[in-house]
Amino acid sequence: MLQILKYLKPNEHQSSDFDAHVDPPRFLFLLINKRCNLKCTHCSFWQDNDDDRPNYLDREGKRRILREFHSMNPKGAVVICGGESMLDLEDYFDVSKESRQLGLTCLSVVNGTRIRGGAIADRMILEGPHEISVSLNSHHAWLHDKTRGVPGAFDKAVAAVRHLLAARARSGKSKTRIYVMGLIFDENYRDIEDFYDFVLNDLGADKLKLNFLQPSFGDTSVDHFFAEHHKVDPDELLAIIRRCNERFDLRLNPAWMANVHMYFQSLRTGRDLEKGWAAPAQTSKHICNTYERNIMVDHYGVARLCFSTDFRGARLRAEGDLRKFWLQSEDIRRKMRKCNKFCGISHSVRRISSTLTPAAYSLPLQSSHAQAGRGETHV
Numbered sequence: 001m002l003q004i005l006k007y008l009k010p011n012e013h014q015s016s017d018f019d020a021h022v023d024p025p026r027f028l029f030l031l032i033n034k035r036c037n038l039k040c041t042h043c044s045f046w047q048d049n050d051d052d053r054p055n056y057l058d059r060e061g062k063r064r065i066l067r068e069f070h071s072m073n074p075k076g077a078v079v080i081c082g083g084e085s086m087l088d089l090e091d092y093f094d095v096s097k098e099s100r101q102l103g104l105t106c107l108s109v110v111n112g113t114r115i116r117g118g119a120i121a122d123r124m125i126l127e128g129p130h131e132i133s134v135s136l137n138s139h140h141a142w143l144h145d146k147t148r149g150v151p152g153a154f155d156k157a158v159a160a161v162r163h164l165l166a167a168r169a170r171s172g173k174s175k176t177r178i179y180v181m182g183l184i185f186d187e188n189y190r191d192i193e194d195f196y197d198f199v200l201n202d203l204g205a206d207k208l209k210l211n212f213l214q215p216s217f218g219d220t221s222v223d224h225f226f227a228e229h230h231k232v233d234p235d236e237l238l239a240i241i242r243r244c245n246e247r248f249d250l251r252l253n254p255a256w257m258a259n260v261h262m263y264f265q266s267l268r269t270g271r272d273l274e275k276g277w278a279a280p281a282q283t284s285k286h287i288c289n290t291y292e293r294n295i296m297v298d299h300y301g302v303a304r305l306c307f308s309t310d311f312r313g314a315r316l317r318a319e320g321d322l323r324k325f326w327l328q329s330e331d332i333r334r335k336m337r338k339c340n341k342f343c344g345i346s347h348s349v350r351r352i353s354s355t356l357t358p359a360a361y362s363l364p365l366q367s368s369h370a371q372a373g374r375g376e377t378h379v
């Protein structure tokens with residue numbers, strides 16, 4: 001409770017809507033654009049555009065939200081989200097630089113196409129996020145390019161990782177973490193061991209984070225990719241992950257492995273998966289804790305407790321609105337505690353982290369349920 005009172009305005013805690021059990025938020029996800037330059041078959045963001053940009057929250061609006069987030073949790077982390085967020089470079093660096101100035105940790109996942117040489121890689125190391133993940137669907141160029149929808153995408157993603165690693169080495173002192181974010185589905189799960197070998201030993205990235213196929217991101221009436229590529233044998237996958245854990249000394253969390261098994265088991269028995277997010281299927285266990293740690297702010301400045309628009313959001317018009325939303329959302333949390341949607345397996349929202357290694361940045365939270373979610377970056 002003391003933790004909460006520190007960031008309350010006088011008398012705010014007397015509100016009847018006030019949630020007395022909530023810790024400060026740990027992650028702020030800030031969406032800066034919608035468009036994308038690849039054509040992934042598991043994502044439809046690239047079919048969207050930013051024509052509505054005049055109605056987006058402007059740079060000063062985003063800075064105001066960053067400042068307020070910092071006042072709620074000076075040790076929090078900011079995640080820059082897109083589309084391909086690096087298509088809007090000045091907006092991208094505005095968020096990373098403001099986060100750095102405030103002392104917040106900044107993270108982002110990018111497709112790598114915009115990190116084409118030493119100069120931009122140097123800027124990323126100097127002004128960009130503290131943790132940069134480049135997405136890769138496979139160590140096989142043909143599979144990455146096929147599922148990313150654009151020939152040459154693999155070469156660009158791999159070159160981006162190499163440019164970033166070289167820039168970090170040049171800087172001499174940078175502690176920027178350079179990861180690969182791998183999407184796992186039916187065509188690549190049997191090759192995970194070689195994927196790790198490529199990422200850790202050939203590329204020399206700091207980590208390969210495994211991200212498991214969910215219904216396609218964006219609006220799709222028929223989710224072909226999810227329906228056709230979710231069939232992963234849970235037992236076989238777990239045996240492969242265990243082997244990688246030993247060979248590469250990954251320190252993976254057994255509770256996370258159990259959740260991954262449960263996830264693919266749930267998909268196996270799920271009905272109507274071609275309906276994507278609208279399918280009635282769910283995970284058999286509740287594995288998400290987004291409502292205890294995250295605030296997502298969309299392009300228009302609407303805050304939510306997860307990416308789903310099925311739950312109420314609130315427009316952030318002025319200083320104080322972020323704090324108020326976080327503290328007065330018990331109605332949303334009550335619903336989310338019963339939510340078993342497939343997104344529960346994602347880095348951004350799951351309670352259990354994949355590794356046993358303590359995170360470089362997370363709050364010393366007081367509640368025991370929040371402690372359970374510590375570990376890796378976890379976004």
Ligand SMILES: C[S@@+](CC[C@H](N)C(=O)[O-])C[C@H]1O[C@@H](n2cnc3c(N)ncnc32)[C@H](O)[C@@H]1O
Pocket residue numbers: 036040042043045082083084085109110111134135136181183211212213214215216217
């Ligand atoms: C939506 S993208 C946005 C950032 C950037 N454009 C990129 O591709 O890295 C963020 C992450 O979501 C992953 N992703 C896309 N579609 C997905 C799906 N259907 N299920 C799970 N992850 C997905 C991507 O592979 C990427 O690592």
Ligand code: SF4
Pocket residue numbers: 036037038039040043044045046082083084111148217
């Ligand atoms: S996953 Fe990323 S790169 Fe692929 S279409 Fe979606 S936003 Fe673009």
